[in-house]
Amino acid sequence: MVKQTIQIFARVKPTVRKQQQGIYSIDEDEKLTPSLEIILPRDLADGFVNNKRESYRFKFQRIFDQDAKQETIFENIAKPVAESVLAGYNGTIFAYGQTGSGKTFTITGGAERYSDRGIIPRTLSYIFEQLQKDSSKIYTTHISYLEIYNECGYDLLDPRHEASSLEDLPKVTVLEDPDQNIHLKNLSLHQAATEEEALNLLFLGDTNRMIAETPMNQASTRSHCIFTIHLSSKEPGSATVRHAKLHLVDLAGSERVAKTGVGGQLLTEAKYINLSLHYLEQVIIALSEKHRSHIPYRNSMMTSVLRDSLGGNCMTTMIATLSLEKRNIDESISTCRFAQRVALIKNEAVLNEEIDPKLMIIRLQKEIQELKDELAIVTGEQRTEALTEAELLQLEKLITSFLEDQDPESKLEVGTDMRKIHHCFHYLKKLLNDKKIHRQSTAPSENKDQNCREPLKEEEYKKLRDILQQRDNEINILVNMLKKEKKKAQDALHLSSVDRSQLSHGQSSPFPPGNPDGPKTLPFSASTQALDSSTSPYRSSLLHRKTGMREEMSLGRQEAFEIFKRDHADSVTIEDNKQILKQRFAEAKALGESINEARSKIGRLKEEITQRHVQQVALGISENIPVPSMPDQLEEKLRSQLEEEKRRYKTMFARLKALKVEIEHLQLLMDKAKVKLQKEFEAWWAKEATSLQVNSPAVTPSNHVKPFPQMSEAQHERSQPLSNKSDVYARKILPSPGPLLHSQEQSSPGAPMENRFPVSTPVHCGSKNGLQRAQLQQRSVDCWKQLVTWIRVGRLCFFKDGALDAASGAGARLTVLSLLWVLEPWAARQRRVLGVERAL
Numbered sequence: 057m058v059k060q061t062i063q064i065f066a067r068v069k070p071t072v073r074k075q076q077q078g079i080y081s082i083d084e085d086e087k088l089t090p091s092l093e094i095i096l097p098r099d100l101a102d103g104f105v106n107n108k109r110e111s112y113r114f115k116f117q118r119i120f121d122q123d124a125k126q127e128t129i130f131e132n133i134a135k136p137v138a139e140s141v142l143a144g145y146n147g148t149i150f151a152y153g154q155t156g157s158g159k160t161f162t163i164t165g166g167a168e169r170y171s172d173r174g175i176i177p178r179t180l181s182y183i184f185e186q187l188q189k190d191s192s193k194i195y196t197t198h199i200s201y202l203e204i205y206n207e208c209g210y211d212l213l214d215p216r217h218e219a220s221s222l223e224d225l226p227k228v229t230v231l232e233d234p235d236q237n238i239h240l241k242n243l244s245l246h247q248a249a250t251e252e253e254a255l256n257l258l259f260l261g262d263t264n265r266m267i268a269e270t271p272m273n274q275a276s277t278r279s280h281c282i283f284t285i286h287l288s289s290k291e292p293g294s295a296t297v298r299h300a301k302l303h304l305v306d307l308a309g310s311e312r313v314a315k316t317g318v319g320g321q322l323l324t325e326a327k328y329i330n331l332s333l334h335y336l337e338q339v340i341i342a343l344s345e346k347h348r349s350h351i352p353y354r355n356s357m358m359t360s361v362l363r364d365s366l367g368g369n370c371m372t373t374m375i376a377t378l379s380l381e382k383r384n385i386d387e388s389i390s391t392c393r394f395a396q397r398v399a400l401i402k403n404e405a406v407l408n409e410e411i412d413p414k415l416m417i418i419r420l421q422k423e424i425q426e427l428k429d430e431l432a433i434v435t436g437e438q439r440t441e442a443l444t445e446a447e448l449l450q451l452e453k454l455i456t457s458f459l460e461d462q463d464p465e466s467k468l469e470v471g472t473d474m475r476k477i478h479h480c481f482h483y484l485k486k487l488l489n490d491k492k493i494h495r496q497s498t499a500p501s502e503n504k505d506q507n508c509r510e511p512l513k514e515e516e517y518k519k520l521r522d523i524l525q526q527r528d529n530e531i532n533i534l535v536n537m538l539k540k541e542k543k544k545a546q547d548a549l550h551l552s553s554v555d556r557s558q559l560s561h562g563q564s565s566p567f568p569p570g571n572p573d574g575p576k577t578l579p580f581s582a583s584t585q586a587l588d589s590s591t592s593p594y595r596s597s598l599l600h601r602k603t604g605m606r607e608e609m610s611l612g613r614q615e616a617f618e619i620f621k622r623d624h625a626d627s628v629t630i631e632d633n634k635q636i637l638k639q640r641f642a643e644a645k646a647l648g649e650s651i652n653e654a655r656s657k658i659g660r661l662k663e664e665i666t667q668r669h670v671q672q673v674a675l676g677i678s679e680n681i682p683v684p685s686m687p688d689q690l691e692e693k694l695r696s697q698l699e700e701e702k703r704r705y706k707t708m709f710a711r712l713k714a715l716k717v718e719i720e721h722l723q724l725l726m727d728k729a730k731v732k733l734q735k736e737f738e739a740w741w742a743k744e745a746t747s748l749q750v751n752s753p754a755v756t757p758s759n760h761v762k763p764f765p766q767m768s769e770a771q772h773e774r775s776q777p778l779s780n781k782s783d784v785y786a787r788k789i790l791p792s793p794g795p796l797l798h799s800q801e802q803s804s805p806g807a808p809m810e811n812r813f814p815v816s817t818p819v820h821c822g823s824k825n826g827l828q829r830a831q832l833q834q835r836s837v838d839c840w841k842q843l844v845t846w847i848r849v850g851r852l853c854f855f856k857d858g859a860l861d862a863a864s865g866a867g868a869r870l871t872v873l874s875l876l877w878v879l880e881p882w883a884a885r886q887r888r889v890l891g892v893e894r895a896l
């Protein structure tokens with residue numbers, strides 16, 4: 057049993073230095089327990105805190121300042137916990153802090169760079185690396201991913217459901233057995249045999265979390281997420297199994313409702329979050345107080361799930377994430393205070409061992425049999441029924457192996473059942489008799505042979521023995537050569553089939569097959585195939601969802617999506633990652649080729665060594681001299697070259713392995729970014745569609761929505777100043793406002809935007825009485841064509857799908873208005889508007 061208080065660490069998020077100046081300091085002098093001092097600026101100290109203290113000091117196991125790398129965080133915080141999980145103890149790491157303080161960044165990681173990987177992917181990497189190294193045990197790994205939102209649990213890894221909202225995901229409920237053990241009903245466990253499989257599950261969960269979030273529930277901010285690695289280990293042949301769980305928890309933002317200043321649905325959410333964090337706090341207070349008999353775990357789902365992690369059988373670590381800016385000082389102090397209370401909690405971690413029921417049954421059955429046998433001896437009671445066929449067969453097998461065993465001490469153990477003992481004697485007797493008869497029938501010729509033989513002289517005998525030994529050696533060498541030839545032929549066959557399959561995959565994998573020492577396995581090609589969307593069910597389902605969405609898009613919407621993508625803040629990151637991925641692929645390909653060369657060289661060297669050896673043997677036979685036991689100089693040289701080449705191969709192999717992990721991670725990051733992009737586009741599109749409908753009869757500048765959600769405030773503001781003047785322009789150049797749609801059904805909210813502006817829809821144009829409807833439509837179409845051309849050549853910076861499909865005046869008016877809002881700068885806007893006017 058390991059008794060330990062919960063370890064607390066602090067991590068300060070990097071922000072603009074100016075905003076943090078003089079606000080905090082870290083005292084590293086106290087090596088064992090460094091402290092963080094938060095200094096209240098004078099303006100805040102007055103009245104902010106009752107006693108007007110100007111600085112607060114908090115102790116932590118370690119404090120990581122702004123420049124701490126993800127690698128450092130993993131090495132110092134997560135690695136020790138992962139090690140205890142590998143040893144069979146439960147572990148928990150949870151991040152606590154206000155929204156935006158870096159909880160998700162610390163636990164999951166950033167979505168931009170490979171080096172930004174957080175605790176979860178690094179821990180998975182570490183655990184699988186350790187499992188591979190340890191061949192003394194059989195390990196099984198399972199993953200689960202739970203999201204708790206408004207006190208309801210959701211399974212983020214259910215492959216049967218395609219989540220488009222949180223409600224689509226299976227609901228998880230907490231059950232408690234009589235021993236007060238917590239069970240999570242409906243939370244699926246997924247076996248992950250490799251790091252890639254586990255990372256794919258993480259990716260699936262994160263994407264489901266992102267897709268399922270509502271505009272109200274912006275991802276991690278308002279929900280708690282628990283990623284759990286379940287690890288079982290067993291020594292071969294042993295009936296004892298060890299189970300350990302590692303919870304990696306990203307809690308919701310800890311800020312107070314009053315500060316967030318929200319209402320409606322957000323307020324409800326905030327209340328739930330505050331309530332669940334409040335219950336967490338209550339549990340922690342209760343645990344830190346001595347002699348408290350009741351700990352209110354059951355009050356909330358999160359405390360129920362984390363029951364063991366808090367004051368139970370677990371090694372728990374808390375990371376207090378701090379965004380130490382002036383405006384966040386109160387939240388930062390509150391986070392640190394919380395951490396100080398958490399540090400008082402003592403946990404008692406025990407090894408979670410249990411007996412494997414199957415092995416236990418076999419063991420007990422054997423024991424019962426032995427006891428029955430003993431009882432039979434003691435009571436003198438003997439069984440009289442005949443032995444079954446299976447029992448007889450079993451006995452005969454035992455006798456055969458007993459007779460074949462060269463060990464003179466070996467025993468024939470059949471127990472104390474007299475029926476079995478009798479049968480053994482009968483069987484042996486039969487064997488003996490059969491042999492006697494056989495001897496008699498072959499005796500005359502044997503006798504004759506023996507008579508002919510003269511006693512062998514000692515010298516001759518030795519010579520013959522040497523020759524025999526030599527022949528044996530030759531035969532062994534030849535057999536080995538034969539085996540190698542056979543293996544080569546098989547490999548050639550295998551390689552050609554791999555080549556074929558790689559060709560059929562389009563892009564060939566840069567990862568070469570196998571290890572020159574071992575059997576010809578295909579570790580990399582197999583795992584890259586696992587990454588391929590056709591073989592990874594999780595990734596493929598998400599990619600399908602993503603591409604599926606694309607396929608459903610109309611032409612115009614696709615065009616809008618392309619522009620949305622181009623202008624999105626993440627596009628630079630995606631492009632950067634694409635470039636890095638390309639570089640890594642090129643590097644992996646070059647490395648793969650070098651590895652293949654090294655493999656062939658190793659093969660050639662091995663062949664040369666064998667040939668050299670055969671030559672030596674042949675020389676020995678022809679000149680009748682014994683084969684030298686030590687390799688000659690040439691062979692020695694070949695062997696050292698072989699060793700050198702093997703070392704080179706291993707180094708390259710290790711690098712390639714690391715590259716593979718990096719490539720897979722980058723691919724996952726890109727997939728995630730693409731899904732996010734698609735989702736944001738859909739949300740923006742839906743919002744635009746709604747606002748077009750709601751505002752359609754009279755579009756006023758106040759109704760204008762920010763055209764792209766990802767636009768910076770500055771960009772947005774620049775695009776905003778639509779004066780009445782531009783409205784006047786719009787009115788001038790376009791059909792005047794009027795009822796845009798004929799019937800109610802055309803404006804039904806569910807109707808796709810393209811349906812709302814059908815080409816054939818006649819439009820009622822109130823004040824353009826002089827113009828024929830057909831002429832008006834023609835003008836609109838021309839106008840649209842012109843606009844589309846401008847967009848294509850980059851003259852206009854913004855365009856919406858309705859425009860392409862809408863040949864009607866109504867569609868034209870609205871969309872051109874939208875266009876006008878984002879034309880910049882003002883002078884250019886005017887020129888373009890005039891251009892539009894001329895085009896009309």
Ligand SMILES: Nc1ncnc2c1ncn2[C@@H]1O[C@H](COP(=O)(O)OP(=O)(O)OP(=O)(O)O)[C@@H](O)[C@H]1O
Nearest residue numbers: 069154155156157158159160161166276277308309
């Ligand atoms: N140590 C860090 N280094 C670099 N960037 C960071 C760091 N910590 C946080 N960030 C960045 O700050 C932003 C907010 O961080 P993050 O999403 O992790 O906050 P959070 O505490 O999880 O917020 P929420 O409660 O909304 O989930 C992100 O863009 C993240 O990349």
